Amino acid sequence: MLKKLLAYVGEYKKVSLLSPLFIAVEVMMEILIPFLMASIIDDGLNKGNMGHIYFIGLITLIIAMISLSTGFAAGRCAAKASAGFAKNIRKAVFYKIQKFSFTNIDKFSTAGLITRFTTDIANIQNSYQMILRLLVRAPLMLIFATMMTIYINPELSVIFLGAIVILGIVMAVVIFSVHPIFLKAMKKYDKINSDLQENINAVRVVKAYVRENYEINKFKNSTDGLRNTLLKAEKIIIFVAPAMQFCMYSCIILLSWFGAKKIVAGNLTTGQLMSLFSYTANILMSLLMFAMVIVTITFSRASGERIVEVLNEEPSIKNTENPVFEIKDGSISFENVNFSYSNNPEVLNLENINLHINQGETIGIIGGTGSAKSALVQLIPRLYDVLEGEVKIGGKNVKNYDIKTLRDNVAMVLQKNVLFSGTIKENLMWGNKNATEEEMIHACKLAQADEFIQKFPDKYDTYIEQGGSNVSGGQKQRLCIARALLKNPKILILDDSTSAVDTKTDKLIREAFKNEIPDITKIIIAQRISSVKDADKIIVLDDGKVTGIGIHEELIISNDIYKEVHNSQEEGGKNNE
Structure with missing residues (x-):
């Protein structure tokens, strides 16, 4: 499925590659800021060295501007790439439908094809943009922030590794649980489109027989079915946020406890502890972003499978190898x-x-x-x-x-x-x-x-x-x-x-x-x-x-x-x- 869809990135490969490169620069700049702030606290404020504060402060400001500009460039490239990717898929699906025979169309149903053409492709577009940005940003931030914590204090970095393992297990359970639910949700979208299409096409008949209330109730049942299916998925997804908060506050408490002891013992500076708190937020936020992206991709996976199903469908009626281009008469x-x-x-x-x-x-x-x-x-x-x-x-x-x-x-x-x-x-x-x-x-x-x-x-x-x-x-x-x-x-x-x-x-x-x-x-x-x-x-x-x-x-x-x-x-x- 993935290979089939990625073939439609086409002429947007360049911006698709540029976005992760800009993200990488943005992340590296962000990772340096807590480290520099620690230097300002330890070598500037604690020692009363105003020159050092001004110098490191200027470098921090420059790095922040680089991070801002590369983040903007990454967002622009990702938006252009995802919109172009969706455009190419949309064209491919439309051209494929034009080749379908009545038998092919009957197989998918008109409402099902419309859902694939609209909702499913929109899901793929959103996911692709998140992949180019957040799915690149989150792992890089996680890796670089973890490396910095190990560099500052290897013993305290073990706290983060434990948090990563716990959140990883939670996300794996969520992903495998919600995918089949999302597949059901897409079929519910088909039902809503079918009811809406039928109602609009037959609006004169509905009014002639005074069946508005019946149609309203039928549509309500369809939307309620979709809501209930999505709520079922949400009840599983909501466990990610509490798990992330539990890990974050646990890390802060453990860092405060063990960090304070190390400061007293002279094995850790105040600035380094402050930077560890910043890296704690970076690591856990990157894990949360990663979880959000994975959930979105899981939802889009159902959409991707439905789109590829259309793209892989072979028209039941097509030309022979050497077709005849002239018809002699109308017998x-x-x-x-x-x-x-x-x-x-x-x-x-x-x-x-x-x-x-x-x-x-x-x-x-x-x-x-x-x-x-x-x-x-x-x-x-x-x-x-x-x-x-x-x-x-x-x-x-x-x-x-x-x-x-x-x-x-x-x-x-x-x-x-x-x-x-x-x-x-x-x-x-x-x-x-x-x-x-x-x-x-x-x-x-x-x-x-x-x-x-x-x-x-x-x-x-x-x-x-x-x-x-x-x-x-x-x-x-x-x-x-x-x-x-x-x-x-x-x-x-x-x-x-x-x-x-x-x-x-x-x-x-x-x-x-x-x-x-x-x-x-x-x-x-x-x-x-x-x-x-x-x-x-x-x-x-x-x-x-x-x-x-x-x-x-x-x-x-x-x-x-x-x-x-x-x-x-x-x-x-x-x-x-």
């Missing part, structure tokens, strides 16, 4: 295809699918909820891969094509229509970043979107709010269809993408497709029979199996499922009248 074949979202052959979502679709054909797909209509079409642009069998486009297995080439030639309007913050024009350019205004208008006319766009004051420069909240469901669907058409694909897939459009507009869209883009293979998933009745072929799916293929007139006679759907919609239409 599609399914040959003995089995598919499972869970990759479990015992739980198939699609079973034994055999289909052939010619270029330019319009194909309708009808089926009940859970019949795997979306699963079928998502195999065409390789949003998922088949478990068994082959999906072919232009006579070649989709796995042999370059993924970008494949998806550039397959335009898909998903069930959940998504518009991004920005103007209508910027949203349309997702389909073709080089599209001219004339091409955008033409695509919008085909999708029956131009009419309502022209009614907006800013027309194609109208700003779309996040998620398309300032346009209706039908308008959103038509804009998404226009965006797909701008790709000029060989295959166009509409996954229930006209459900919010009235039947008249739906008919106009289908007529425009028939007259204006006859060479594009069109696959239309719909709930309404009227949306697919004029298709060249209609595929009926039930529980992941094809139960019928034919034109409207054939299926209404030969297929019970199709007939049932048709009759129920006909009856519903008459009742509405």
Whole structure:
């Protein structure tokens, strides 16, 4: 894990090395100050030598200024290195997520990926900065201060060694105890993000059903769970401070007792005893700093493991060694295809699918909820891969094509229509970043979107709010269809993408497709029979199996499922009248 993460220090290696060097100078300067103060007391004040006091005082002031400036430089370097380190990890995680298939994303969950991208990386950044500063400062201070105590009086230095051993044991117990608790805490963060994301996305439903109190209680339970987990860790961590204070006061008492005896015996000076008190504070504070850093690193270790888990994840869908960069035509074949979202052959979502679709054909797909209509079409642009069998486009297995080439030639309007913050024009350019205004208008006319766009004051420069909240469901669907058409694909897939459009507009869209883009293979998933009745072929799916293929007139006679759907919609239409 550590080796994987440190690879992202990258161009910040220089400042990462400079920070410990500055810290080392700062610590050495600080260590000299108590020693010089002892000289001022013993050789200056006790002997009445004012010249010595002024001289050593000036040297002490210079050393203090050097310590201050190097400390400032170390802090600046550490801040720059940690921020850059986090930036590189954040970029790496984001690029990795962009390569993930739906299967990979389903494995981690959206909320889990967001937590890793925010909280976990922030923890790593804080830890790296503490490592560069405190984890270097604390051991150096401990070593140099201990060396000075041994130099001043080897016998009294044994007191510090005992304190170091006691605190070391306490810290080891704390570290091994809190790590599994911190792992649980990060999962609690995932749960909070999931609840928050779900609540914001479904805020209209929450208000419509007056479920605010329920959502508040659910969120409270999630935050209480995180609080309780962190409190459990804190109950262990709090033992560090009392242990440190016990050692500090014990050292002071023992130094005062034995030091006073040595002064009386003439084996120790007053200045040396004062410097030992200063070194006591330095040693024990360095141990406390070391404990704080170790606890933080332990917390960040859980975050690091979660980040590396994402970085090590191999995309389940990737290019072959020698991918094909050209698609001959928009013909599609399914040959003995089995598919499972869970990759479990015992739980198939699609079973034994055999289909052939010619270029330019319009194909309708009808089926009940859970019949795997979306699963079928998502195999065409390789949003998922088949478990068994082959999906072919232009006579070649989709796995042999370059993924970008494949998806550039397959335009898909998903069930959940998504518009991004920005103007209508910027949203349309997702389909073709080089599209001219004339091409955008033409695509919008085909999708029956131009009419309502022209009614907006800013027309194609109208700003779309996040998620398309300032346009209706039908308008959103038509804009998404226009965006797909701008790709000029060989295959166009509409996954229930006209459900919010009235039947008249739906008919106009289908007529425009028939007259204006006859060479594009069109696959239309719909709930309404009227949306697919004029298709060249209609595929009926039930529980992941094809139960019928034919034109409207054939299926209404030969297929019970199709007939049932048709009759129920006909009856519903008459009742509405």
